[in-house]
Amino acid sequence: MMRNDIRIRAIIWLHFLRLWRYKFSFLNNILTTILWLTIFVLGALMFIPSSKWGEMAPIALWGIIMWQFLSSSVWYIGGWTWFFISQGLVEEHLLTNTSPVPVLVGRAITGLSVTLAASLLVALVFTGLAGASVLIVYNPLIVLVGLVLLATMTISYALLLSAASFRIGIPGTILDIANFISFVLGGLAVPIANLPEQIRPIALAIPYAHPAEIVRYGVRGLEPYLGLANELIISTIFALALALSARIVFKRTMKYIRKHGVKAVGRM
Amino acid sequence: MPSTSIDIIRASVFSTYAWLKNNKWLFFSMLIWPYLMTFLILALGMVYGSLETYRERLGISNPVLYILASSGIVMSSLMIVDVVATSALYHRWLGTLPYLLLTPTKTYKVLILEPVPSAILSSTMSMLAILPGAVFFEGLLGAGKLFLILLVVYLGMLPLIGLSVIIASLTLVLREETNIASFLTPLILLLSGVFYPIQVLPTILQGMSRIFPTLYVVQAAKLTATYTIPEIKALLGLISALIILTLIYNGTASLALGTSERMVKKSGVI
Amino acid sequence: MLVNAIEAKGLVKNYVTWDRRGFFKRKKRIVKALKGVSFNVIRGEVFGLLGPNGAGKTTTVKIITTLLLPDEGKATVMGYDVVSEAEKVREVIGVTLSVEKGFFWKLTGRENLKYFGMLRGLKGRELDRRVEEVLELVGLKELGASDKLYEEYSLGMKARLALARALLHDPPILILDEPTIGLDPMSARTIRELLVKLAREEDKTVLITTHNMFEAELICDHVAIINDGRIVAYGTIGELKRRAADRLAVEMIIAAPHTILGDLEARISKLIGIRELGLEPLEEGRARLRIVVKPGEEEVIIAKSIEAFYSNGIKVYQVRVHEPTLEDVFILLTKGSK
Numbered sequence: 097m098m099r100n101d102i103r104i105r106a107i108i109w110l111h112f113l114r115l116w117r118y119k120f121s122f123l124n125n126i127l128t129t130i131l132w133l134t135i136f137v138l139g140a141l142m143f144i145p146s147s148k149w150g151e152m153a154p155i156a157l158w159g160i161i162m163w164q165f166l167s168s169s170v171w172y173i174g175g176w177t178w179f180f181i182s183q184g185l186v187e188e189h190l191l192t193n194t195s196p197v198p199v200l201v202g203r204a205i206t207g208l209s210v211t212l213a214a215s216l217l218v219a220l221v222f223t224g225l226a227g228a229s230v231l232i233v234y235n236p237l238i239v240l241v242g243l244v245l246l247a248t249m250t251i252s253y254a255l256l257l258s259a260a261s262f263r264i265g266i267p268g269t270i271l272d273i274a275n276f277i278s279f280v281l282g283g284l285a286v287p288i289a290n291l292p293e294q295i296r297p298i299a300l301a302i303p304y305a306h307p308a309e310i311v312r313y314g315v316r317g318l319e320p321y322l323g324l325a326n327e328l329i330i331s332t333i334f335a336l337a338l339a340l341s342a343r344i345v346f347k348r349t350m351k352y353i354r355k356h357g358v359k360a361v362g363r364m
Numbered sequence: 365m366p367s368t369s370i371d372i373i374r375a376s377v378f379s380t381y382a383w384l385k386n387n388k389w390l391f392f393s394m395l396i397w398p399y400l401m402t403f404l405i406l407a408l409g410m411v412y413g414s415l416e417t418y419r420e421r422l423g424i425s426n427p428v429l430y431i432l433a434s435s436g437i438v439m440s441s442l443m444i445v446d447v448v449a450t451s452a453l454y455h456r457w458l459g460t461l462p463y464l465l466l467t468p469t470k471t472y473k474v475l476i477l478e479p480v481p482s483a484i485l486s487s488t489m490s491m492l493a494i495l496p497g498a499v500f501f502e503g504l505l506g507a508g509k510l511f512l513i514l515l516v517v518y519l520g521m522l523p524l525i526g527l528s529v530i531i532a533s534l535t536l537v538l539r540e541e542t543n544i545a546s547f548l549t550p551l552i553l554l555l556s557g558v559f560y561p562i563q564v565l566p567t568i569l570q571g572m573s574r575i576f577p578t579l580y581v582v583q584a585a586k587l588t589a590t591y592t593i594p595e596i597k598a599l600l601g602l603i604s605a606l607i608i609l610t611l612i613y614n615g616t617a618s619l620a621l622g623t624s625e626r627m628v629k630k631s632g633v634i
Numbered sequence: 635m636l637v638n639a640i641e642a643k644g645l646v647k648n649y650v651t652w653d654r655r656g657f658f659k660r661k662k663r664i665v666k667a668l669k670g671v672s673f674n675v676i677r678g679e680v681f682g683l684l685g686p687n688g689a690g691k692t693t694t695v696k697i698i699t700t701l702l703l704p705d706e707g708k709a710t711v712m713g714y715d716v717v718s719e720a721e722k723v724r725e726v727i728g729v730t731l732s733v734e735k736g737f738f739w740k741l742t743g744r745e746n747l748k749y750f751g752m753l754r755g756l757k758g759r760e761l762d763r764r765v766e767e768v769l770e771l772v773g774l775k776e777l778g779a780s781d782k783l784y785e786e787y788s789l790g791m792k793a794r795l796a797l798a799r800a801l802l803h804d805p806p807i808l809i810l811d812e813p814t815i816g817l818d819p820m821s822a823r824t825i826r827e828l829l830v831k832l833a834r835e836e837d838k839t840v841l842i843t844t845h846n847m848f849e850a851e852l853i854c855d856h857v858a859i860i861n862d863g864r865i866v867a868y869g870t871i872g873e874l875k876r877r878a879a880d881r882l883a884v885e886m887i888i889a890a891p892h893t894i895l896g897d898l899e900a901r902i903s904k905l906i907g908i909r910e911l912g913l914e915p916l917e918e919g920r921a922r923l924r925i926v927v928k929p930g931e932e933e934v935i936i937a938k939s940i941e942a943f944y945s946n947g948i949k950v951y952q953v954r955v956h957e958p959t960l961e962d963v964f965i966l967l968t969k970g971s972k
Contacts, residue, residue, distance in 0.1 A: 142417070
């Protein structure tokens with residue numbers, strides 16, 4: 097138990113140190129994220145009459161923040177796996193009886209740092225566009241609960257991708273497509289109630305839609321599609337199921353690589 | 365015997381082919397991207413507002429075709445900057461950079477020409493990908509318009525290559541994990557007003573946008589998508605701007621490359 | 635007390651690979667990496683696993699270090715089974731798999747060691763002390779490289795750091811895959827001397843893989859030669875050399891311009907009827923001729939050769955007969971391998 101504590105401390109220390117050492121990349125990533133988001137958001141805003149910008153801005157902003165949780169988990173955890181494998185670091189960690197999983201999960205530190213910084217800056221842009229602060233929320237605790245549930249899901253999903261990339265090459269585009277689908281159809285961008293009737297069952301089947309409903313309730317007080325209590329239960333079940341799946345799949349992957357060796361196949 | 369430009373391009377075409385052959389998914393994914401972007405913008409926009417508002421704001425006749433063409437331009441510009449700007453960095457990761465530099469010809473020739481076939485292919489693929497969309501909306505006229513846009517994209521590629529080489533020179537000098545100037549791509553696209561009129565940007569940004577070639581490519585696309593027959597005079601103006609930028613950027617690029625080559629050789633970061 | 639630190643018995647390993655043929659075609663191929671490898675490593679010795687490229691050295695090392703499961707066979711390290719007691723095996727081994735990777739680029743040597751030390755449960759003063767000790771031991775401190783970023787290390791420094799990490803938790807067994815590959819003579823010598831010192835003075839068991847025969851002759855107590863997935867020889871250096879005791883090498887320095895060497899080799903073969911010979915160009919229009927003969931044959935062969943050379947106008951400057959080296963044994967045993 098004691099040893100696991102030291103391991104976790106080591107992993108956290110490693111990722112903060114790397115974050116500092118790659119500071120230019122870090123700043124570049126924040127800037128790149130903000131710019132891409134602004135391009136798409138400006139495009140989307142062209143569909144809305146200026147009089148409605150104030151009303152839509154917080155929903156759009158929080159949708160984007162939630163999407164950032166998803167895409168940064170995918171890219172900072174899943175995408176980094178190739179580097180981790182190709183540099184022989186999987187073997188080096190296994191030799192110290194350390195599973196690659198916590199090291200990969202630790203990349204969430206980098207991903208969340210970029211997400212946080214980029215979100216704050218995008219919030220400033222939105223505040224300018226909407227003419228009022230978009231970061232004032234209705235219930236911060238509920239927002240936090242929703243984001244924790246979402247982060248659990250996205251990190252688990254990223255780990256599933258990471259596990260897959262030990263065995264197969266995963267093209268980055270496929271991940272982007274999945275992310276975009278989750279954004280629009282998965283209820284991250286808009287409340288499920290605002291989606292066309294036919295698409296709602298799809299959104300309900302996508303796990304992220306549920307914490308997104310919780311977050312929106314916390315931000316604007318919008319009643320979640322299935323009610324707050326139900327959404328909390330469903331989100332918890334989805335989060336646990338995804339985390340458990342990631343654990344099982346990674347265990348199997350570790351067995352697989354012991355049988356077949358570690359090969360850097362999963363470039364994303 | 366010194367290597368000619370043709371030798372470098374031939375070798376690069378071969379390596380691009382071999383790479384695509386062994387990474388088929390990437391090849392197919394190039395075709396999907398513009399549709400993915402169009403889907404994202406349209407879906408977001410239509411959930412938040414209406415297509416009619418978009419049509420009115422931008423003053424275009426076919427918003428879907430326009431977004432599709434803009435997505436194609438975004439992707440092709442992105443590919444050019446990304447391929448050219450990160451090519452040197454990529455070769456450094458692979459350890460092939462010194463061997464590229466050992467090609468018996470001028471270094472700038474190798475660094476500029478080596479990524480060009482891959483950049484042209486990627487851009488062409490991105491634009492050709494939207495051909496079915498163009499034909500669907502406007503029949504053969506749509507295909508003709510697309511061809512016109514493709515020509516402007518090729519022309520826009522010339523200054524973009526110069527700009528990318530300047531970025532590549534910067535990244536060569538610094539030791540980083542990724543291309544630390546990758547923010548420039550979305551910046552250029554943001555300033556070019558790909559999915560919105562640049563008038564929504566602050567005046568200072570509108571002024572800045574004039575130095576980036578993508579602005580003129582986007583405007584040409586807008587002209588083509590807006591009118592049944594694009595105004596030739598307006599198009600010629602845009603083409604002239606692109607030619608001037610080509611001269612400026614490529615001139616600066618050859619100077620920048622020379623300087624960075626000296627710095628890199630001095631510090632030994634190859 | 636256990637006599638053998640490492641025991642491997644009948645290790646078999648097959649890999650599946652895909653050959654790419656054309657744009658869409660690919661064909662499955664089974665590569666038999668190990669075909670029943672068995673050997674023992676005695677406690678406190680330096681053991682060399684020798685073999686040409688692709689012979690199965692790294693696969694063997696990966697199985698012994700628990701990173702790869704054998705398809706068949708069994709291996710134990712300090713009595714622990716590498717399959718069922720992998721975690722215990724990892725506690726008692728220090729490993730270097732590659733001298734040029736396996737570290738974080740933007741961390742210094744000291745920081746990298748600290749990180750991997752923490753993963754092994756070291757902490758506080760004990761961690762700092764061990765990190766300093768191993769940095770000192772491998773000579774990185776002396777080179778002033780402890781606080782340099784890993785990406786700025788030379789290959790020699792990287793190799794030293796890899797060895798330092800293997801020693802960090804003071805394991806009784808070191809398993810090192812080609813620890814001196816690509817290093818300059820000075821760095822290679824430092825590492826070799828250190829390995830011998832660790833075995834002799836600290837009673838550590840060292841298993842190295844190498845195809846540097848000179849290195850193996852210098853430091854190994856026992857060696858096994860692996861070829862095409864099988865152990866083809868096992869013993870002390872002396873025992874292995876005796877495997878080639880029916881062979882002697884006759885070396886002659888002759889006057890032979892480089893331009894005629896190809897033709898000359900065939901002519902000499904014909905003149906003296908020897909099957910195993912080699913011609914190596916030297917400076918000033920000379921060449922070294924090497925003929926492998928059976929003991930007792932050497933005088934006749936030398937006389938015949940000199941006579942043949944003089945009658946063809948080829949001067950002979952030097953003649954030397956020597957015992958087989960480990961390299962001769964290695965070439966003899968691995969001849970014809972891929």
